[in-house]
Amino acid sequence: MVVKSPHPDIGIPETNILSFLFGDGLNLPKKELWIDGHDDRKYLSHNSALSWIKRLALGLDRRDVRSGDVVMVVSPNHIFVPVAYLGTVCGGRIFSGANPAFTDDEVCYQMRDTSTRLVLVHPALLSTARKAAVKANIPDSALFLFSDSERASIDGIHDWRSLLAPEKEASLYTWPIYDGPASKSTIAAINYSSGTTGLPKGVMITHYNLIANVSQGVYLREDENGVERWIGVLPLYHAYGQMVLIMSAIKWKAQVYMQQKFDFEDYLGLVQEKRITRLHLAPPLVVLLEKHPSVSKYDLSSVERLGCGAAPLSESTETVVSKKFGTPIGQGWGMTEVTCTGTTCPAGFDDYKGSVGQLVPRSEAKLLDESGKEVQPGEKGELFYRGPNVSPGYWKNEKATGETMLEGGWLKTGDVAIVDEKGWFWIVDRLKACVAYGFQVAPAELEAILLTHPSIADAAVVGLSADFSGQEKVRAYVTIKPQAKGQIREGDIVSWTDSKVAAYKRLTGGVVFVVEVPKSASGKILRKVLREWAKRDASAEGTKARL
Known part of the structure; x- marks a missing residue:
């Protein structure tokens, strides 16, 4: 039985992600969008962010970093990481973020696999990135210091601001439109995933994939008034962080307080001080909210919504934390191969404990047993997923693509699920080895x-x-x-x-x-x-x- 999303089909524009997010770029909000969590004077609005994005895009053009070339960012979260992402992708280049915790060998693997052309690296991570670049045969001239404040050159590595075009010239920059098929074929990001088996693989995400997944999430958003205030703790090298803290934040006009380095006490302090309204969580953070003794020391009453993704959450933990905050936790299921989100709990959902929600609009799924036969509601089966947010495949890896992205557009997820008669899903096991x-x-x-x-x-x-x-x-x-x-x-x-x-x-x-x-x-x-x-x-x- 193929399960279809219970939500109406929605229109998904076929264009450049920048056109979708910023329209014609005129009359944009000047209110804070991305804000330094510890210094409110450091912030970017929609309007100022777009100026920086255009300056980077034109600067990359002039440096001959071409459409299809990969720009890697090795950095913790800060207010300019979204600028690096969007300034890279708007001109047809490809963003790839590396985990700041990676060793030089791990960074080198990603550099080689993507054939990285240029690297933006936080000064604190320069030693690791430089060692990786040497092994990957990337010259020092392709590395730039990347942080939220201008830095003096270090051993000939210059600040990324030296890449940027002048503001006046960049104001005239226009990005390619990517109407129709170009939106579906132009790669915006390569995000790394463990996949269903084998070594980490680069998942190709197109402009259309991004627009589809943002549109699916925006449709399901609660009809709320007032300003959304979030903490930017989800890592921006990861699909979850990119979708929520960059794409959704722009469309929702949220205020995101960036936290460069996770510290739980600091996190709680930000919730209290900034009157955070929504928490985007992963299971380890939910467990801290459940068990850490410091939670009771802070006023967290501003929090109105809780969302959790990245991995299944135990029902007992969900129950305790939901009771603490007086609101259910809206769980979701996703994976890098579906851009970010495939199922989620819609606005006003009943408290379906342990469920990862229903399919997002314009998507469908089926559950198959070990023999490939479709199972009935209430029975376990491997989840196969289809929708406009599914990646076209793995970067330079046709074998893995063929094993995972199957005929008819079906994605073999490696997750074992149960679905009920109303289309609510529970993830109960996994076949993938990760x-x-x-x-x-x-x-x-x-x-x-x-x-x-x-x-x-x-x-x-x-x-x-x-x-x-x-x-x-x-x-x-x-x-x-x-x-x-x-x-x-x-x-x-x-x-x-x-x-x-x-x-x-x-x-x-x-x-x-x-x-x-x-x-x-x-x-x-x-x-x-x-x-x-x-x-x-x-x-x-x-x-x-x-x-």
């Missing part, structure tokens, strides 16, 4: 790193359920080479691996030595067996902890 630990972790990436250790013969990585938050710890089952037995400990491998990856990819679930990694006759790791091992171990370790 581990959910704040952000998704691709086991194949960690396995490849582990296999470079001189004492390791084989390795497999899986998620270990940590608690009832819906999050997992990252565990490795490792086979040691015969000559290394008795010479190396599990903790040694944990420390060695953690030094090579971003914090969220670390082996928080530890290492367990095994005689052999479970594999099929063809040599593929048996992920189902690994999940059974992890479930067994989590239960045993939980019992031991309680004792």
Whole structure:
């Protein structure tokens, strides 16, 4: 049974994302849009942001960074990251953001994979980006310091403002329109995803994908008066942050207080001081709101709406936090391959505990069992999704595209869901191999790193359920080479691996030595067996902890 969105079909303009967001660029609001969370004097309005966007776009033109070239941003959140995104994409170039926590090897992988042409890097991350650029054969002349205040050059790396065209000249800049098919074929961003299997892959997002997903969200917005005030804590290198804090913020005319570095006490202080009206959350943050003792010290009464995405949230945590704030948590389901959001709880929804809501407008889904047969309402099946927000595929990876983006426009999600008769969805499991630990972790990436250790013969990585938050710890089952037995400990491998990856990819679930990694006759790791091992171990370790 194909489930269709219960909402009416909506019109989706086929144009440049800049035309959709800013129209003709005239008579734009001059009220604060993106604001520094700790200095209200630093802000951009719609009007001033567009001026900066045009200056960057024209500057990139003059530097011969052409349509189809990739501009990478390596930076924490600040008020100019949206400028970098939109100034890059408006002229046909492609934005790709790197996690600020990445090691130089991880940044280098993304630089090489995207053939990055120019890099905007925060001064605090220059050392990492420079090492990565050397490995990727990107010259220093392609790197620019990128922060919210002008910086003196560092070892010949100049401030990004040196790229910008003069304001008067940029005021005459016009972006290409991308009417019709061009909107659907012009790539705006390459956002990295663990996908359903294998190494992280670059997901291509078109101008039309962005416009579709913003339009779907705007349609479902509550009919509210007054100013929306948000905290810009969602990372802007990630699809969730880009959709909410850049695209939706512009269309909703919200005020976004940017938080460069997450600190929970600081976050609570911003909610209280700025009278934040809506919280955009991920499960780890919801757990903090549930359990952290400091929550009771702050006045959070201004919060009217709670939304949670990125991973399923446990029903118990949802119940506690909803009660604290006096409003239900509107959960949603999405993935990078659907631009951001595929299902969400519409305005005025009933309190469907644990549900990720209904399909957004102009989308449909079906659930299939292991034999490929469609299941009935209330039965579990793998979620297949179709809509105008689905990516055209993975960057320079036809094999992965063919395995995930199927005939008829269907996206194979790797998530296992249940849908009821009213079209409400629950995510109950996943077939894809990724581990959910704040952000998704691709086991194949960690396995490849582990296999470079001189004492390791084989390795497999899986998620270990940590608690009832819906999050997992990252565990490795490792086979040691015969000559290394008795010479190396599990903790040694944990420390060695953690030094090579971003914090969220670390082996928080530890290492367990095994005689052999479970594999099929063809040599593929048996992920189902690994999940059974992890479930067994989590239960045993939980019992031991309680004792």
